[in-house]
Amino acid sequence: MTAVLIITLLCVAFGVALGFAAVRFRVEGDPVVDQIDAVLPQTQCGQCGYPGCRPYAEAIANDEAEINQCPPGGMDGVRALADLLDREVIPINPENGVEKPKSVAVIDEQTCIGCTLCIQACPVDAILGSAKKMHTVIADECTGCELCLPPCPVDCIDMKPVGENIAQWRWPAPESEDEDAA
Amino acid sequence: MISRLFNTRDTHFRFNGGIHLDDHKAESTGQPSAELSLSGQYTLPLRQHIGAPAQALVSVGDNVLKGQLIARPGAAPSAALHAPTSGRIVAIDARPVPHPSGLSDQCIVLEADGEDRATDYSPVGEDWPSRSREELLAALQDSGIVGLGGAVFPTATKLGSAREWEVTTLIINGAECEPWITCDQTLMQENAAEIVRGIGIALHLSGATECLVGIEDNKPAAISAMSKAAKASSYPITVVSVPTLYPTGGERQLIKVLTDKEVPAGKLPSNIGMLVMNVGTVYALERFISTGEPLITRMVTVTGDGVRAPQNFRARIGTPLADLIQAAGGYTASANRLTLGGPMMGYALPDDTLPLVKAGNCLLVTSPAVLPEKPAALPCIRCGACAQACPAGLLPQQLYWYSRARNHEALEKFAINSCIECGCCDYVCPSHIPLVHYFRFSKTDIRSAAEESRKADIARQRHDARQARLDRIAAEKAAKLAAKKAALAKKNAAAGDDKKDAIAQALERAKARKAELNKDDKQAGSSAETGGN
Ligand code: SF4
Ligand code: SF4
Ligand code: SF4
Numbered sequence: 001m002t003a004v005l006i007i008t009l010l011c012v013a014f015g016v017a018l019g020f021a022a023v024r025f026r027v028e029g030d031p032v033v034d035q036i037d038a039v040l041p042q043t044q045c046g047q048c049g050y051p052g053c054r055p056y057a058e059a060i061a062n063d064e065a066e067i068n069q070c071p072p073g074g075m076d077g078v079r080a081l082a083d084l085l086d087r088e089v090i091p092i093n094p095e096n097g098v099e100k101p102k103s104v105a106v107i108d109e110q111t112c113i114g115c116t117l118c119i120q121a122c123p124v125d126a127i128l129g130s131a132k133k134m135h136t137v138i139a140d141e142c143t144g145c146e147l148c149l150p151p152c153p154v155d156c157i158d159m160k161p162v163g164e165n166i167a168q169w170r171w172p173a174p175e176s177e178d179e180d181a182a
Numbered sequence: 183m184i185s186r187l188f189n190t191r192d193t194h195f196r197f198n199g200g201i202h203l204d205d206h207k208a209e210s211t212g213q214p215s216a217e218l219s220l221s222g223q224y225t226l227p228l229r230q231h232i233g234a235p236a237q238a239l240v241s242v243g244d245n246v247l248k249g250q251l252i253a254r255p256g257a258a259p260s261a262a263l264h265a266p267t268s269g270r271i272v273a274i275d276a277r278p279v280p281h282p283s284g285l286s287d288q289c290i291v292l293e294a295d296g297e298d299r300a301t302d303y304s305p306v307g308e309d310w311p312s313r314s315r316e317e318l319l320a321a322l323q324d325s326g327i328v329g330l331g332g333a334v335f336p337t338a339t340k341l342g343s344a345r346e347w348e349v350t351t352l353i354i355n356g357a358e359c360e361p362w363i364t365c366d367q368t369l370m371q372e373n374a375a376e377i378v379r380g381i382g383i384a385l386h387l388s389g390a391t392e393c394l395v396g397i398e399d400n401k402p403a404a405i406s407a408m409s410k411a412a413k414a415s416s417y418p419i420t421v422v423s424v425p426t427l428y429p430t431g432g433e434r435q436l437i438k439v440l441t442d443k444e445v446p447a448g449k450l451p452s453n454i455g456m457l458v459m460n461v462g463t464v465y466a467l468e469r470f471i472s473t474g475e476p477l478i479t480r481m482v483t484v485t486g487d488g489v490r491a492p493q494n495f496r497a498r499i500g501t502p503l504a505d506l507i508q509a510a511g512g513y514t515a516s517a518n519r520l521t522l523g524g525p526m527m528g529y530a531l532p533d534d535t536l537p538l539v540k541a542g543n544c545l546l547v548t549s550p551a552v553l554p555e556k557p558a559a560l561p562c563i564r565c566g567a568c569a570q571a572c573p574a575g576l577l578p579q580q581l582y583w584y585s586r587a588r589n590h591e592a593l594e595k596f597a598i599n600s601c602i603e604c605g606c607c608d609y610v611c612p613s614h615i616p617l618v619h620y621f622r623f624s625k626t627d628i629r630s631a632a633e634e635s636r637k638a639d640i641a642r643q644r645h646d647a648r649q650a651r652l653d654r655i656a657a658e659k660a661a662k663l664a665a666k667k668a669a670l671a672k673k674n675a676a677a678g679d680d681k682k683d684a685i686a687q688a689l690e691r692a693k694a695r696k697a698e699l700n701k702d703d704k705q706a707g708s709s710a711e712t713g714g715n
Binding site: 171 | 640
């Protein structure tokens, strides 16, 4: 008798757990979060107050965060979010930082002592090197998040703006006529 | 009549749209072309073609000979670069280059020694028909030849892919539909025989079995020169006189006019078995095969009401534009705008210190009377004139709305990438809306958005991968810790009473050691005191 009872209870318990998990997973695979995350720049800098872009996307989806907390995304990013979520365009919250030209980290390889602290800080594994060996940044993969700057004990990392080059140049927008489009 | 005598025909096929413009061809064709005298310095951008920049093979201080390879092609598609004359390399650095952005790019700077000594060329020569295509294409890799009609796509790559596509028709673009420009016309009049030989080489390399040469009917002298040369050759060439209508020289438009075939949107001419080459390109091809000389000169028109003596010049690549202006008699008092290319598709240059590049077909200097500033734009009245003029069958007014709204999805749906930037819509718009500027902006905007999202995807993947790794390491650590604890607990349980004994023994040992230590300390202390005295 007790055995049957235990089995029954177990079944109920598992059922509840599974149901819970299903709900949780649905939240995690939430298309809204995916869509928001797709718009975010993936700089993974944490300036929005969340430990990365996806957590911020989740916070926006849950109405816990405003759409103007991501400085790397800039006003273009705010517009894209406003568009996606049917909200009003608002200026970037200065508390989160200011929109800056895109930069990449450059390690002064003469000064680097190979402490590996920057490697641990980089959210996208864009720094190469091992203990006591000089470190270097894979410029193509650096998102410019600046997270590697504070931990460096010898201050040998600099942010260098990615200059305009002919291959990536884009035509400036024409000055628009005095009327509204779309 | 002409058609009886030579391999010439007319065509009754048309493309939709297009506009009639004053051709302004007479200004620069009053006299034959002239060879430009040597300049003191030549500036050679490493990126003068579509694709990866060339890679410099020389260093500052090196002495080079005319025609010497100074930069080899980068990752394909790319093109080589050669010294336009003999002299010394004085710099390799970023300098302003002719580009709508006005930005700088890496250049090799050559100071001429005035001797113009050429390197030893080893031309393929007369027996090219007996050489395999592979061999000739390999030689072409380092010829520096690119499409001289404006596309500057590396010719070796283009010809190399022609056979994969089983190209059957070679189309030679001699339409030269843009006003003011006459470099192709001049070349056809003066070098028809070489062009026809070049066509023969291109037929051999591409595997095409027939060739159509399209020339607008406002160039009768070029038509007759080309017809005569074609007739004198044994190649299957037909010269076709096409009606003068801008932009017949557009690749797709010319194909339509010559063959009545349409290249589907998003496809290339090669997808329907056609290969289009410019007359200047086949001329360069002939020179390279016959004489071994790589692409170091091109025909360039210097014209407009802003220069005193408009003319065509055979000028070396890298020549300062100011030298070309000088050769054309210098500026007139009313000159106020310098354009590279024609009035429709060219772009304004900031000054004449820039060098002539491979794409430089025309230097147009104008006064406000000829090329006035566009009046301020007015709202679109939805008249539809732009859609009627568009030779690509697009709806420019729709594209314009979407461009302003930066609606990339809609822009792509309305085929913005099919826009050839011919400027017809712009020209006819009664509201003076700078439509082409909008489309150029949107095209590059879409491209950089795609690039940004590609980079963001990589960052997201790398971030996720890192997160997964950190989680795994944390989990492993936790598991190890748990395993250790479990092992310890087990041991402790098994040890049972032994453990109590062990503890008691350990305590005893510790006590004994302490006692010993105390004794030692005392001794050490007293000896220290003794030593102190
Ligand atoms: S602020 Fe940084 S971490 Fe936050 S969403 Fe923007 S890029 Fe991502
Ligand atoms: S021609 Fe100009 S005004 Fe007319 S529909 Fe096109 S964009 Fe609008
Ligand atoms: S510029 Fe583009 S949209 Fe305008 S007429 Fe030419 S192809 Fe059509």
